[in-house]
Amino acid sequence: MLKPFLGCISTRTPIGTVTSRTGPIMAGSGFFEAVISGKGGHAAIPQHTIDPIVSASNVIVSLQHLVSREADPLDSQVVTVGKFQGGGAFNVIPDSVTIGGTFRAFSKESLIQLKQRIKEVIIGQATVQRCSAIVDFSVEKKLFFPVTINSEHLHEHFQSVAGDMLGVRNVKDMQPLMGSEDFSFFTEVVPGYYYFLGMQNDARGKLESSHSPNFTINEDALPYGSALQASLAARAFSSFKWHTLIAYEAMKSCINTGFNTMNLLLLSLPVNLFKWPIL
The missing domain is CATH 3.40.630.10 (Zn peptidases)
Known part of the structure; x- marks a missing residue:
């Protein structure tokens, strides 16, 4: 053999x-990327916008709770957001923000659970902030590693x-x-x-x-x-x-x-x- x-x-x-x-x-590990869309506008009149930066910030904080509050402390897991791209000017709220990261665990069951919850949290938190979100787990065709x-x-x-x-x-x-x-x-x-x-x-x-x-x-x-x-x-x-x-x-x-x-x-x-x- x-x-x-x-x-x-x-x-x-x-x-x-x-x-x-x-x-x-x-x-084992996987990757994810999400585009969180709102409504851009001038930073001086945020009430006329739907700010995707604030929404993405809430998403990132909420993702940290997946490990600290949902995972068994004896079942090691990691969720890390390493990518945050949005906006190009100091006084302009952008139409959308892109975030991306990785999640890791030591069992297939934990990886499947993390994948499901990452998608739910991103879409749910974006909705709370009046934004929409599209989540992609095949970022540039990266493989899921067992x-x-x-x-x-x-x-x-x-x-x-x-x-x-x-x-x-x-x-x-x-x-x-x-x-x-x-x-x-x-x-x-x-x-x-x-x-x-x-x-x-x-x-x-x-x-x-x-x-x-x-x-x-x-x-x-x-x-x-x-x-x-x-x-x-x-x-x-x-x-x-x-x-x-x-x-x-x-x-x-x-x-x-x-x-x-x-x-x-x-x-x-x-x-x-x-x-x-x-x-």
Whole structure:
């Protein structure tokens, strides 16, 4: 059976260390955008307008209540509005405002509930303010990402292989993250495994987040990732008595591509992937 492994670099984890967990490790996510329409006019005579900026502001505040007042505190969820566009002059109330954001959770049921309530809240709050709203969940055809779930069986395999290679003390458990990962499309179909590879070296100073424009790479981490991926593949294949061939091919792939590129892609029976973060 296809068994994918994916390693992602971590700027907060010391080099030579890996972190992971069994079960949900990365949240599922979706995106939304809403156009809230009113009636524009001069800022000096707001009584002649229907202000979509005030309406959108109420919408954003109300969306925050979906997590704080409707979600189970033990069921981690996030609703964030990161886009607010409307108006172009200091003294003009615009005809419409566009807002957009993301919602995240660790179960399909919670994601479905959030999607439904986001639409209801946006349309309902806009109506209260005499505005209308159109909500779109397929913003520029962005995909809904499933929850990334690590197989319990593969977790044991990973801990064994990583422990032998890096030492048990350098294989650590971690808390799940609200970030999303396209690797989840693999784990939704077949058992898979996702982990983080450390590249922080205090001697070289603090590394910025991988989502920062100041992000830099510590290439000293690449040999660790390449060797671990090769070992994960070779050990998995050993049960099929193909380990000699696979270990050779995997290591050759690491040597040819792993040390010289940002993306290490190692495909074998358990599909092994090591890459830099996307989302």
